[in-house]
Structures are given as structure tokens and as C-alpha cells.
Amino acid sequence: MITLKLAGRALQRDEEAAPALVAEALDHAEQATVELRELVQGILPPVLRRGGLRPVVESLANRTPVPVEIEVAVSRLPADVEATAYFVVAEALTNVAKHSGAGHATVMARVLDSTLQLRVRDDGVGGARPDGSGFVGLADRLAVLDGQLRVESPAGGGTLVTATIPLGRG
Numbered sequence: 001m002i003t004l005k006l007a008g009r010a011l012q013r014d015e016e017a018a019p020a021l022v023a024e025a026l027d028h029a030e031q032a033t034v035e036l037r038e039l040v041q042g043i044l045p046p047v048l049r050r051g052g053l054r055p056v057v058e059s060l061a062n063r064t065p066v067p068v069e070i071e072v073a074v075s076r077l078p079a080d081v082e083a084t085a086y087f088v089v090a091e092a093l094t095n096v097a098k099h100s101g102a103g104h105a106t107v108m109a110r111v112l113d114s115t116l117q118l119r120v121r122d123d124g125v126g127g128a129r130p131d132g133s134g135f136v137g138l139a140d141r142l143a144v145l146d147g148q149l150r151v152e153s154p155a156g157g158g159t160l161v162t163a164t165i166p167l168g169r170g
Contacts, residue, residue, distance in 0.1 A: 003021055003024050003025040003028060004021075004025040006021050007022045007024075007025050044083055045059065047059050048082060048086050049079075052074075052075070052076045052077065053072055053074055053077065053085055053109055054070075054072040054074070056082075056086050056089075057070055057109065058070060060086075060089055060093050060107075061093070061107065064096065064097050064105070065097055066100075066103065066104065066122070067105070068093065068096075068104075068106070068107060069104070069107070070106075070107050071106065071107065071108040071109070071110075072108070072110075073109065073110045074110060074111050074116065077111075077116060077167065078167065080145060081116055081145065081167060084141055084142060084144075084145055084147065084163075084165060085109065085116060085118055085163070087138060087141060088118055088120070088138055088141075088142070088149070088161070088163045089107055089118065089120060091135070091137075091138055092107075093105065093107070093120065095134065095159070095161075096120070096122045096124065099124075099128065100122045100124025100128075100158070100159060101124045101125045102123050102125075102158065103123055103124075104122070105121065105122040105123075106120070106121045107119070107120050108121075111167065114166060114167045114168045115164050115165065115166050115167060116163075116164065116165040116166075116167060117162070117163075117164055118161075118162065119160065119161070119162050120160070121159070121160045121161075122158050122159050123158045124158050125155070126153045126154050126156055126158055126159055127153055127155045128151055128159045128161075129153075130149075130150075130151035130153075135149065135151055135161075138163070142163055142165060145165050146166050147163060147164055147166065149161070150162040
């Protein structure tokens with residue numbers, strides 16, 4: 001906050017240091033956002049705890065500025081699976097809203113062969129980086145449940161985020 005105030009003053013005075021101060025303030029804000037996301041990851045929305053995956057996906061879709069088609073054909077699942085699925089969908093839809101330039105997205109969830117299959121697809125510009133911190137964090141979260149994450153995002157071809165989570169872990 002202090003750096004941002006200094007940057008504001010420098011901009012008002014047309015000082016040469018202003019761009020560097022703005023860049024530093026942005027870096028601080030990004031670090032705070034990462035820390036806040038890490039904190040929030042342990043907090044689940046009440047709609048997930050009460051209703052499961054479908055209502056929480058509907059809630060996420062309603063907050064996304066891009067129209068989202070929902071194809072969630074699952075009943076209640078183990079709590080750890082629902083929580084992980086929630087984070088996958090939340091991160092994917094956040095990326096759709098912030099980076100994709102998409103006009104439409106689809107969220108699909110179904111159980112096949114005792115495995116939850118999630119797909120979030122958009123018709124945006126593509127180019128999403130599977131090695132970005134959000135996707136790496138999701139892959140780590142999925143690995144705890146023996147799940148897997150795949151990101152396909154060819155330039156100009158939209159993005160497909162696929163997650164699979166086995167339901168019958170030993």
C-alpha cells in the first residue's frame with residue numbers, strides 16, 4: 001500500500017521513478033493475491049457442503065461473465081472429491097473469464113468407471129500454459145487423490161481442461 005501511495009505521488013509530480021514504483025506495487029499486489037488464494041483454498045463454499053457439485057458449479061457459472069453451459073450429471077460424491085472438483089472448475093472458469101477472450105464455455109462432470117471426469121472447455125484464443133501456477137497447483141491437489149489434470153490449449157483453438165479423479169481409492 002505504501003508503494004502504491006508513493007507511485008501515485010510520483011505520477012502526480014511526473015517523476016521518473018513512477019513506472020518502477022507502479023511495477024513494484026503490482027508485484028506486491030500479485031504476491032498478496034497468491035497468498036490469499038492459498039488461504040482461501042482451505043475454505044469451501046456452503047453451497048458445496050450443502051448441495052454438492054452441481055449447485056456449486058451453477059454458482060460459479062453465474063458469476064462468470066462468459067455464458068457457461070452446465071452438464072453435471074453426478075449425485076453426491078466423497079467430500080474430498082467434491083472439494084477438489086470445485087477447485088478445478090473454479091480455476092478453469094477464472095481463466096476463461098480473465099484470459100480466454102471466449103464467447104462461451106462448457107462445464108461437464110460425470111462418473112464413468114468409478115472415476116469422476118471433469119471437462120471445462122472454452123472457445124477462446126487458446127494458449128493457456130499448463131505449467132502456470134494455477135494449473136500446477138490443481139495437478140498437485142489432484143495427485144493427492146490419485147487424479148490427473150490435462151490442459152489442451154492450442155493457439156486459436158480454445159482451451160480444454162480435463163481432470164479425472166478415481167472414486168474408489170484404497
